[in-house]
Amino acid sequence: MKKAEATRLTILQKAFELIYIKGYQTTSIDDIIATTQVTKGAFYYHFKTKDEMGIAIINEILKPTLTNSFIEPLQREENPIDAIYNLMHHLLIENEFLKVEYGCPASNFTQEMTPWHADFNNVLNELTQQWTNVMIATIEKGKKKGLIREDVNPKQVTTFVVSGYWGIRNFGKLENSKKVYFPYLKELKSYLNTLK
Amino acid sequence: MKKAEATRLTILQKAFELIYIKGYQTTSIDDIIATTQVTKGAFYYHFKTKDEMGIAIINEILKPTLTNSFIEPLQREENPIDAIYNLMHHLLIENEFLKVEYGCPASNFTQEMTPWHADFNNVLNELTQQWTNVMIATIEKGKKKGLIREDVNPKQVTTFVVSGYWGIRNFGKLENSKKVYFPYLKELKSYLNTLK
DNA sequence: TTAAAAACATACTATTTAGTATGTTATCAT
DNA sequence: ATGATAACATACTAAATAGTATGTTTTTAA
Secondary structure (H helix, E strand, O other): OOHHHHHHHHHHHHHHHHHHHHHOOOHHHHHHHHHOOOHHHHHHHHHOOOOHHHHHHHHHHHHHHHHHHHHHHHHHHHHHHHHHHHHHHHHHHHOOOOHHHOOOOHHHHHHOOOOOOOOHHHHHHHHHHHHHHHHHHHHHHHHOOOOOOOOHHHHHHHHEEEEEHHHHHHHHHOOOOHHHHHHHHHHHHHHHHHOO | OHHHHHHHHHHHHHHHHHHHHOOOOOOHHHHHHHOOOOOHHHHHHHHHOOHHHHHHHHHHHHHHHHHHHHHEEEEEHOOOOHHHHHHHHHHHHOOOOHHHOOOHHHHHHHHHHHOOOOOHHHHHHHHHHHHHHHHHHHHHHHOOOOOOOOOOOOOHHHHHHHHHHHHHHHHHHHOOOOHHHHHHHHHHHHHOOOOO
């Protein structure tokens, strides 16, 4: 990797961390250049504005993570019920990238930026749709294999499940403890089992 | 009501609206005094700091709304399954206080303030617990009446349901349309029916 | 090796921000 | 009616903010 590309990447990575912790609006460019040890000139050489950097974070940091941690695990498993449950368990309990006290990065971004920044809205919508589309496909495959009841509506289930995930992350943030994750996961499991 | 109290209340109400729409951090005191037609002197006579006003909004605006729109409907109904479903339907579809494009005010506050402002965290936790406690009690009553299966865990179900609500509000915000609410509500209904 | 362009560095600016200092006016008990 | 205090009004300040102007240094292609 070229040095300039490396600079750009460290800006994105460190900025993401700060934003994940403090929020987008309250993370200043000065904060970012202080923690990255990159000067303002370098920052504005790589990004025209703060918002351009924000969009780049979503596209270049969040999207790859989404693919690795949210999508691939769904595609690896045979049974959609196990796939979804194991995914959630992994995201909530094991994943070290996501911290209970700071919630879900995509959800945070959506909450903060979506009503007022069309660009953010678009790219976050893409992000979410990638995830939901794969989950829908997973459930449909399960139906064909006879692992899921015929009358189950995959899109409906996906909306319900993804909502639950976003909500429980908010819950965790509020209680600042993974404790809330356990009743959620238990109930998710019994819910998913009703789809058999 | 005394005139001074009226001033305080309009500040809280208008500030709430702005914050609901734009977020807490990006709503400035100047924004608030501009839309309320109240001067800075008056504002700081009523509130020592912006955060004091923020807490007051949660206690004096959000809490009463919670009681009226989130708690009483649960207590009025006999069957917890109907109670929860009708509540959600009402909150998502009929309620005019809550707007799809701006999400859930309590959830927005949690997302934005909770990791860094202990005072906000405390009061938001109270708010949420009031709601969940009533929902738990509703389900327990339903169990005693034989309307809910014996092996259902009320706290687990409540965590699951409330998470779903918060999540679907985030979803609505993202898609900026009530359309997503319908698959959610349908699946919520079939889920709730499995608790019988 | 060298010239041009890419990559970075420093010092600055205009605006916005929460909050304050210091007033003036309205209200109310006596 | 009057004095005290509650309620508001105006003008200011210091800090923070996104972004710019104008450099210097490093890479790279010839």
